[in-house]
Amino acid sequence: MSSNAEAAQYDPQNVFAKILRGEIPAHKVYEDEHTLAFMDVMPQGPGHTLVIPKxxxxxxxxxxxxxxxxxxRTVQRVARAVxxxxxxDGLTVFQYNEPAGxxxxxxxxxxxxxxxxGVALGRHTGGMADSDLLGIHAAQIRAALDAA
Incomplete structure (x- = not known):
């Protein structure tokens, strides 16, 4: 196996796999049997949410x-609530693949x-957002989901 092929394998120790296993906390917004949505800890704007498959x-x-x-399906549902x-005024929805992407x-x-x-998209600065604020944002999104 080439080094590129080895690098492309799924690593079950990635941070999102750890969140799914409950090893790392997350401010959850929505969960069903197939997906999980939670707040990005390095948001590019208030309400920045991630959706992952289980x-x-x-x-x-x-x-x-x-x-x-x-x-x-979960992205659409959560995006409406966000x-x-x-x-x-709108949403930016994006997904990256591999380091070059x-x-x-x-x-x-x-x-x-x-x-x-009129508000530019923020940058991932490498700094973590305030956990209490992320919790407030998650609650706002959950309330919008419940009202839908």
Missing amino acids: APARGLLDADPDSLAATV KTAFAA GQTVFHLHIHIVPRFD
Whole structure:
């Protein structure tokens, strides 16, 4: 096996796999049997939420099609709630694959960021957001999900 092929294998010790196993805490927004949505700890804007499949997948290209479909359904549901919870003018939804594509956590994940007219998308600075604020944002999104 070449080093590129070895590098492309799923690592069950990635941070999102640890969140799924309950080894690392997360501010959960939504969960069903196939997916989990939670707050990004390095948000690019208030309300930045991640959606991941529970099934192991390094990225879009190796995801099981049924798992991917469930993930996209959750993205749509959570995105509606994020937009409502933050009274956003729009949303940016994105997904990275492999280091050359900008991926840094190698478990498939889709970003949902509420956007506002005239406000630039923030950058991942490497700094962690205030946990209490993330908890407040998660509660706002859960309330919007419950109201839907």
